[in-house]
Amino acid sequence: MSETRKIGADALTSKGWLGAHKWLLLRRASQLGILALFLLGPWAGLWLIKGNLAYSLTLATLPLTDPYVLLQSLLAGHVPEKLALIGAALVTGLYVAAGGRAYCAWVCPLNMLTDLAAWLRRRLGIKGGAHFSRNTRYWILAMTLLLAASTGTIVWEMLNPVSMLQRGLIFGLGLAWSIVLAVFLFDLFVSPDGWCGHLCPVGAFYSLIGKASLLRVNAMQRAACNDCMDCFAVCPEPQVIKPALKGHTKGIGPVIDSNNCTNCGRCIDVCSKDVFGFGSRFNNKAEVGAPQRGATALGNRS
Amino acid sequence: MEATSNNQNRRQFLLDVAKTACGVGMLGLGLGLYARQARALPPAAIRPPGALAEQDFQGACIRCGMCVRDCPYNILELARPEDDLATGTPYFVARDIPCEMCEDIPCVKACPTGALDHQLTDINKARMGLAALVDQETCLNFLGLRCDVCYRVCPVIDKAITLERTHNVRTTRHTMFLPTVHSEHCTGCGKCEKSCVLEVAAIKVFPIRLAKGELGAHYLIGWEEQRKAGESLVAPEIEHQYNLPEGYKYEQGPGLSGEAAPPAAAQPGVPKALHGDQL
DSSP: OOSOOOTTHHHHHHHHHHHTTHHHHHHHHHHHHHHHHHHHHHHHSOOSEEEETTEEEETTTEEEEOHHHHHHHHHTTOOOOHHHHHHHHHHHHHHHHHOTTHIIIIIOSHHHHHHHHHHHHHHHTOOOOOOOOTTHHHHHHHHHHHHHHHHSSOGGGGTOHHHHHHHHHHHOOTTHHHHHHHHHHIIIIIOTTHIIIIIOHHHHHHHHHGGGOSEEEEOTTGGGOOOOOHHHHHOSSGGGHHHHHHGGGGTOOSBOOOTTOOOOOHHHHHOTTOOOEEEETTOOOOOTTOOTTHHHHHHOOO | OHHHHHHHHHHHHHHHHHHHHHHHHHHHHHHHHHHHHHTSOOTTEEOOTTBOOHHHHHHHOOOOOHHHHHOTTOOOEEOOTTSSSOTTOEEEETTTOOOOOOTTOHHHHHOSSSSBOTTOOOGGGOOSOEEEEOOTTTOTTTTTOOOOHHHHHOTTBTTTEEEEEEEETTTSSEEEEEEEEOTTTOOOOOHHHHHOOSSSOSEEEEOHHHHOOOOOTTOOOHHHHHHHHTSOSSOOOOOOSSOOOTTOOOTTSOTTTSOOOOOOOOOTTSOGGGGTOOO
């Protein structure tokens, strides 16, 4: 991007504000809605859901368990009761279908704050910062599992900002806000997409669950891509886009296959050419005889 | 040329791996040490009924708060990061609000992992902690009054707390009724601590590891061994050569006022001191 222009400006003019924010709005509705369902009990006395993201009971029948925290408990040497196991199986099944990191984009309340940090970074033109491997999260994931096994306690839950924020909002925040603020400031000033994209072992765990998930973003109209780079600019995991978007010459299909895609759908919103859409992972045929770089001619801004 | 570039790549890769491993290792070390500290439950925090031993509990509790929600008296809280115990785990403080000891134990039923042990079905068998009368200098009953509040509120009255009568040597003519906790019946619910009328409670509930002593494994309690064996395990005492008041008897014999027991024959192989005639 040589010229200074607002990211997504093209989509805004071609699709209108609502069209250019459809998935973002749906996502916020989901994140806030889930949080609201949990808060309905303590705030309004309406107990549709009890508990928190670690374990919850919906309408006094449906158990849902965070498989990551349960795995740590298992490694710590405790065999849980049946309800927790059923809940973990249900949640695992859900994310195998919907994309593991859909948890990050559609459920996690901390994601709204890290998204805000990323948005502020773009708006305020904050550049640079510490760079480290996006694989650090898998190291941290391994470390938390190792700690659980070696200490016999669920150590990560003492620091986990994700559960701390959600639990705090439902059961009383205390000083948990300071840890959440630290994550926000880290993302804003220290490292772009630092928490969700590099460090968070919760997201790393869910990305592994979603390795073969059915629902995937698909660059189905990649021939129409005009290289405006907006999708790369808004994507919290931009490295996942390139193979699908630009891989037709190498015979790579249009499905964004990386397990680190959060299925957030911002690329769909922000694209004025409607290159992207949600689809099944199996809908991944590389077009035969795809036009070679034909897209560049279609909508190239000079 | 290609070889050097490969070499450089490998060097860079190893360097990156080492960097990440070191960083994550440091974080892990810090977390591990922090976790060790948090493993000791602070004395004022009491776990809900049926909670596993603290270390096991911290491996089993996933911090979901279901016990908090199903407690009909809103007694339980989840620890916040600034609290002294593992973040997100449930506890209550007896002096603020004690456990009401529900018969159906809803908090245990609500626990999805069994961090609160589902084997616990009789709330009287709960051992959340152990009450201890820690300050005899301020306890009103020890001062000779009849406060008795801790005894009266105890849900396991006359078993977990009894009033032991003893002579008040200060007034010389009164009886003191001393609240006495019995660990085999105390559930640690904390009602006594909550209701102690003092500014600071003289009776408090502590984690059992703090409140309870433990005899060395080689210690035998004589009278219990005697009951178990049906007879004394040491040589019978011989009669002491002084008079007892009317009606009083030695433990093992009728005393001088009654018929004298036949003097015990010295048993071969038993040290002389144990024959009881050296005192």
